[in-house]
Amino acid sequence: MRQRLTQGLIQVYTGNSKGKSTAAFGLALRAIGHGFKVYIIQFMKGSGYYGELATWHRLYPYIQFSQYGRGCPYSHLIRQGEDSCRGCGQCFVKKGEATAEDIRQAAMALEKTRKIMATDEFDIIILDEVLNAIYFELISTKEVLELINNKPPLVELVLTGRNAPPEIIAAAHLVTEMKEIKHPFQQGISARRGIEY
Amino acid sequence: MRQRLTQGLIQVYTGNSKGKSTAAFGLALRAIGHGFKVYIIQFMKGSGYYGELATWHRLYPYIQFSQYGRGCPYSHLIRQGEDSCRGCGQCFVKKGEATAEDIRQAAMALEKTRKIMATDEFDIIILDEVLNAIYFELISTKEVLELINNKPPLVELVLTGRNAPPEIIAAAHLVTEMKEIKHPFQQGISARRGIEY
Incomplete structure (x- = not known):
């Protein structure tokens, strides 16, 4: 017997x-x-x-995922522990300088979300960094609100990313703000394999 | 070849x-x-x-865990979806009314933490709800600070729970405060299997 949520809500982690x-x-x-x-x-x-990718593979088919955007050209070396992020910026989108390809990739992510919702196969859909994609002007708040409005009643939709727009906060049932009190970066400690990625 | 963290820090989620x-x-x-x-x-x-328990079992031996405290006498029924939390309070510790058994269980958790640290087998040790155990006066801030001070350099120690004491915040490298902006409970929606537990 398939498990179904009793009620599917909108969660925001920002x-x-x-x-x-x-x-x-x-x-x-x-x-x-x-x-x-x-x-x-x-x-x-x-x-x-990112380490979570390997774990998700292990948890297939219960967890499935898709990624849209620029990758790190050296991810294999970093994964192997032979290199670390050197801040080359090749995976970055600069605010106000999104390319047509960045926008196309984000549009693909939205389209994928619509398809996944339509299958009725998944109970929880996590849109990781979707709020950043709004902030960087790859997608619009309106497009995300449309997703929210078309969400099947028994699907939980979880949105993450900085700078949640007020319209999204208004539409959500649960909003947690992760507030930085202290961060190792402030103490000169850079990102560590297995913890930050 | 065993993976080791480059540096083990103290993280607090409160x-x-x-x-x-x-x-x-x-x-x-x-x-x-x-x-x-x-x-x-x-x-x-x-x-x-809680659903995470089943997933941790699936991820053994990479994730291992121990629990200390009062359990829910009806957890089997809730897990099966035939019952839900009725707020009977049998799993609760009331502030200022901790029993000797509550205190003994928390002492066992501290002792287990010391043992696990001493094995040098685990890279990340998560003390879930340890800050609540301080707040409910089952353990002292000093005992947790001792754990922090005796932490092996390559072990990451992660502490969760409400009301982090200032001494713990001072000792931590990373502190995130989860700030409630909106919660479904405020909207009359009670805890849901697969999401809240």
């Missing part, structure tokens, strides 16, 4: 501190323990070296 | 909103993707119906 995406991923880990299925769609992310 | 424990669990999911090993010690939790 703010400037660590824990937004990881809270969404922890929620996925919890949900599949009850037999629910999760689809994660990542905006502004590609060919990554 | 505040009054959703996402503290799930951020820690998402971090675990990320870490094991790089071959690290995670031990989760839960304070004030026992025989639970």
Whole structure:
């Protein structure tokens, strides 16, 4: 018998501190323990070296995912521990300088979200960094509100990223702001494999 | 070849909103993707119906865990979806009314943490709800500071729970406050299987 949520809501994890995406991923880990299925769609992310990717592969078909955006050209080396992020910026979108390709990739992520919603196969859909994609002007607040409005009643939609627009906050049932009190970066400690990525 | 962190820090997830424990669990999911090993010690939790438990079992031996505290006497029924939390309070510790058994369980959790640290087998140790255990006077801030001070250099220690004491915040490298902007409870929606537990 397929598990269904009793009610599917809109959750937003925003703010400037660590824990937004990881809270969404922890929620996925919890949900599949009850037999629910999760689809994660990542905006502004590609060919990554993030550890969670390997774990999601291990949890297939309960967790499935797609990535849309520029990847790191050196992700294989970073994954292997032979290199680390040198801030080359090749995976970055600069505010006000989004390219046609950046916009096309984000449009693909939106289209994928619509398709995944339409399958009625997944109980939780996580749109990771979708709020950043709005901030960087790859997609519009209106497009995300349309997704929210067309969400099937028994699907939980989880949105992450900095700078949640007020219209999205108004439309959400749960909003947590991750507020930075302290961060290792302030203490000169750079990103570490297995923790920050 | 065993993976080791380059540097093990102290992380704190506190505040009054959703996402503290799930951020820690998402971090675990990320870490094991790089071959690290995670031990989760839960304070004030026992025989639970939380979905993450089933997923952790699936991820053994990369994620291992122990629980200390009162469990829910009806967790099997809730896990099966035939019942839900009725707020009976049997799993609760009331502020100022901790029993000797509550205190003994929390002491066991501290002792287990010391043992797990001493094995040098785990890269990330998550003390879930440990800050609540301080708040409910089951353990002292001093005991947790001792754990922090005795932490092996390459072990990441992650503490969750409301009301982080200032001494713990001072000792931490990363502190995120989960600030409640909106919560479904405010809208009369009660906890849902697969999402809240």
